[in-house]
Amino acid sequence: MNQIKLYFLTGFLGSGKTTLLKNLLENMEGTKVGVIQNELGKISIDGTVLQNDDIHMVELNRGSIFCSCLRLSFVDALAKMSQQGLEYVFVESSGFGDPSNAEEILEATKVLVGEVYDFRGCICLVDCYNFLDQLGDEITIDRQLKHCNLAVLTKVDLVDREQIELIKEKVQEINPVCPITESENGNINRSFYDMDLMKYQWAECEETTNSAETKPKTFSMNFAGEIEKDKLEAFLEKIEPSVYRAKGFFKVKNEGWEKVDVVGKKLDYAPYEEQEQSELVFISKIGIALIREIKEAWDEYVGLPMKLNN
Numbered sequence: 001m002n003q004i005k006l007y008f009l010t011g012f013l014g015s016g017k018t019t020l021l022k023n024l025l026e027n028m029e030g031t032k033v034g035v036i037q038n039e040l041g042k043i044s045i046d047g048t049v050l051q052n053d054d055i056h057m058v059e060l061n062r063g064s065i066f067c068s069c070l071r072l073s074f075v076d077a078l079a080k081m082s083q084q085g086l087e088y089v090f091v092e093s094s095g096f097g098d099p100s101n102a103e104e105i106l107e108a109t110k111v112l113v114g115e116v117y118d119f120r121g122c123i124c125l126v127d128c129y130n131f132l133d134q135l136g137d138e139i140t141i142d143r144q145l146k147h148c149n150l151a152v153l154t155k156v157d158l159v160d161r162e163q164i165e166l167i168k169e170k171v172q173e174i175n176p177v178c179p180i181t182e183s184e185n186g187n188i189n190r191s192f193y194d195m196d197l198m199k200y201q202w203a204e205c206e207e208t209t210n211s212a213e214t215k216p217k218t219f220s221m222n223f224a225g226e227i228e229k230d231k232l233e234a235f236l237e238k239i240e241p242s243v244y245r246a247k248g249f250f251k252v253k254n255e256g257w258e259k260v261d262v263v264g265k266k267l268d269y270a271p272y273e274e275q276e277q278s279e280l281v282f283i284s285k286i287g288i289a290l291i292r293e294i295k296e297a298w299d300e301y302v303g304l305p306m307k308l309n310n
């Protein structure tokens with residue numbers, strides 16, 4: 001029996017995991033691929049972005065797949081996915097995912113379904129635009145890099161060579177053995193498929209830092225109307241310091257549907273297909289206090305009825 005090639009994609013919130021995965025999948029026509037998509041919140045934005053008839057997709061939301069709260073569901077999803085006649089399975093972890101216990105999860109899967117997977121490694125994405133600001137504050141970033149088998153520096157188009165070299169040094173300080181490659185808007189040299197990424201492993205399996213207690217609060221917002229882009233922008237800029245990440249779809253007056261991404265100080269838009277309602281997901285840095293900030297900023301810049309959910 002041919003084993004299924006299994007990759008875990010990790011990397012902090014907004015580092016470009018979905019963008020990279022979308023690009024990899026677009027180049028795999030005719031190959032049977034499975035995706036396990038993990039989001040911290042209840043609602044999956046990335047699942048909608050990746051959805052495609054050829055892909056066998058499972059979504060695990062409301063936490064990290066490495067946390068005890070979802071670990072069993074994750075093992076179960078891996079086991080079920082192994083029965084679908086797939087050649088590749090990609091797991092896109094949530095941006096808060098700490099994969100320190102990946103080995104345990106693979107062991108548990110083996111106990112359930114045998115050696116059906118050929119684990120090819122954890123690929124960790126490093127957001128060159130935000131990395132130096134985030135490093136030091138976020139233990140998750142440290143763990144993701146420590147436990148990776150390939151580091152992919154993303155958003156290299158937004159920074160200069162000097163910064164890229166500095167980031168490479170920082171990555172090597174945390175993980176001196178993982179190969180490092182670069183990616184721009186999801187484009188990546190595919191030679192990593194032929195590499196034995198598991199040849200050198202830096203870190204031993206350890207307890208993940210993901211738990212129900214460390215999970216950041218997430219909120220989602222629904223809005224049935226449309227607003228001008230400058231109002232949306234003013235609202236997002238106001239709450240940006242209090243969120244790790246905001247993303248979703250929005251109907252913008254005179255422009256139509258836009259995919260909205262907020263990562264650090266960077267706000268990105270891309271045209272998007274029509275949806276029933278505008279929807280944004282927020283990952284809070286300040287716990288439930290974000291509810292008040294969202295409401296105040298929305299009232300200040302928009303002032304129309306919206307629904308905020310947790």
Ligand SMILES: Nc1nc2c(ncn2[C@@H]2O[C@H](COP(=O)(O)OP(=O)(O)OP(=O)(O)O)[C@@H](O)[C@H]2O)c(=O)[nH]1
Pocket residue numbers: 011012013014015016017018019020046094095154155156157158183184185186245247261263268269
């Ligand atoms: N300029 C530039 N933007 C990028 C690149 N890669 C990703 N982005 C943008 O960064 C934002 C976040 O990208 P995603 O692919 O959604 O990131 P993610 O890691 O899946 O996000 P989470 O699942 O929320 O952690 C989007 O607006 C992307 O278009 C890149 O190489 N260059």
